[in-house]
Amino acid sequence: MSGTEKTARDAHHAQEPVGAPAPAGEGLHARLLxxxxxxxxxxxxxxxxxxxxxxxxxxxxxxxxxxxALAGLVPLTDGHLRLDGAELHRTSPESRPVGVVFQDYLLFPHLTALDNVAFGPRCHGATKAQARAEAAKWLDRMGLADHAGSKPRKLSGGQAQRVALARALATHPRLLLLDEPLAALDARTRLDVRAQLRHHLAEFEAVAVLVTHDPLDAMVLADHLVVIEDGRIVQQGSPAHIARHPRTDYIAHLVGLNLYRGEAQGHTVRVDGGSGITTGITTTEDLAGPVFVAFPPSAVTLHRDRPTCSSARNLWRCEVAGMETHGDQIRADLTGGLPLAADLTTVAAAELGLYPGAAVWATVKATQTHAYPA
Ligand SMILES: Nc1ncnc2c1ncn2[C@@H]1O[C@H](COP(=O)(O)OP(=O)(O)OP(=O)(O)O)[C@@H](O)[C@H]1O
Structure with missing residues (x-):
């Protein structure tokens, strides 16, 4: 798929939160129970x-x-699993056109990189010579031709990951499954491997599904995010859409936003400020009915004394419940008028003399908030 097509589709997903409709008969159509x-x-x-x-x-x-369940390693209790029009759940796992890259790669330690990759096509009926020729081609594409004769213990984490990916792709799967593909790598290697994986996935012409805990991996690698909580989909859409319109606390936390659900009346959204006390958040959007309001912790300004000349429309009296370092910032968790997270520099935290239990005033400009229908 070309970059232009992906960009066009991203734009489409941004407007269309229930994305990824597959043309009938093509791609993946599954209901997994x-x-x-x-x-x-x-x-x-x-x-x-x-x-x-x-x-x-x-x-x-x-x-x-x-x-x-997609790989056939766990049976469906109910539902269906169709890939390119074929009913997969009636096919044994080994004869499905599915490639899997497991979290720890599961490379055979006694086989060379070439034979590890050749194992895939061999399992799908290729002769030894055909499988090795195919494997050599894939290692070359992965930039690993020089490592064809190496055993897994001689490979770096990133190289092992690419061998595992080559093994899955060498069978020409119509569905590629990746389980936490970057989790086993250290932070530095992860950056490089993420970029390489993005490149290989962009070239892959069939459906790829990956599982991750890491929002950055998900945002960088995927066109479409499906957020699952407690066995159910709670939100899906493009990374950009989800980052801007989180619908659960888990997603808001992932993308680093304060999130509230409330009732809008014009520019005011009434939300539960905790302990059943209702407070209002002033927004720039003019809405009515159930909405979400979100703003980043960096949009919150803290004051020890009640500000008298702030232009911010939102002001709450709060108490510092906890503080922790967050990158090069301090993140303060506040309770009181509205439970919220606020980011401030170490210098600002010192100047304000913040400590758990300290009373503060928090202000947020209406222009820094974002309200959208719930
Ligand atoms: N073999 C099993 N038998 C019974 N229950 C299981 C089995 N494996 C997982 N579970 C349960 O299924 C639920 C979902 O587990 P699963 O591993 O799919 O979650 P996950 O989202 O992948 O979590 P994680 O990110 O921790 O890997 C959990 O409640 C788990 O306890």
Whole structure:
């Protein structure tokens, strides 16, 4: 898929939060219903060829279960799984046109990189010579031709990840599944490998589904995010749309926003400020009915004394509940008039003499808030 097509689709997704409709018969059409003890997964996924879908969610949300159900490693309790018009859930896992890259790559330690990659085509019926020729081609594409004879223990984390990806792609899958593809890498390697993986996924012509905890991986690698909490989809759409319009606390926290749900009347949104006390947030949007209001912690200004000449329309009396370093900033968690997170520099925190329990006034300009229908 070309960059232009992806950009055009991003723009489309930004306006269309329920994205990724796949043309009938093509791509992935799945409704995954899986019961595992008391846990129940129920998610519907559709993706067109060329789409990269990221399943994002907290621990235990069901992401891996969904991926394993797509791979055929966990049976569906109910639902369906169609890929390019074929019913996959009636096909054994090994004969599905599905490639899987596991979190720890699962490379065979006694085989060379070439034979690890050749293993994929071999399992799909290629002769040894055909499989090795195919493997050599893929290693070359991954920039690993010089490492064809290396055993996995001689490979760096990033190289091992590419061998695992080459092994999955060498079978020409119509569905590529990646389970936390960057989780095993250190922060520095991760940056490079993320960029390479993005490149390979952009060239991949079938459907790719990846599971990640990391919002940055999801935002960089995927065209379409599916956020799963407690076995259900709570939100889906383009990364840009979700970052700007979070609909749950988990997503708001991921993208670093304060998020409130309330009732709009013109430029005022009435929200629960905690302990059942209602407070108003002034916004620039003129809305009516149930809405979300979001603003970043950097939009909050803190004062020890009630400000008398602030132009900010929003003012709350709060108390510092906790403080922690956040990058090169201090993030203060506040309770009181409105529970919120505020970012400030270390110098500002020292000048304000902040400490847990300190009373502060928090101001937020209406122009820094963003309200949207719930
Ligand atoms: N083999 C199993 N038998 C029964 N329940 C299971 C099994 N594996 C996972 N579960 C349960 O299924 C639920 C979803 O787990 P899953 O691993 O799919 O979540 P996840 O979103 O991938 O979490 P994580 O990010 O921690 O890997 C959890 O409640 C888990 O306890």
């Amino acid at each position: 899986v019961e595992r003890g008391s846990f129940r997964l129920d998610v519907a996924l559709t993706a067109a060829p060329g789409d990269v879908v990221a399943l994002l969610g907290p621990n235990g949300a069901g992401k891996t279960t969904a991926l394993r």
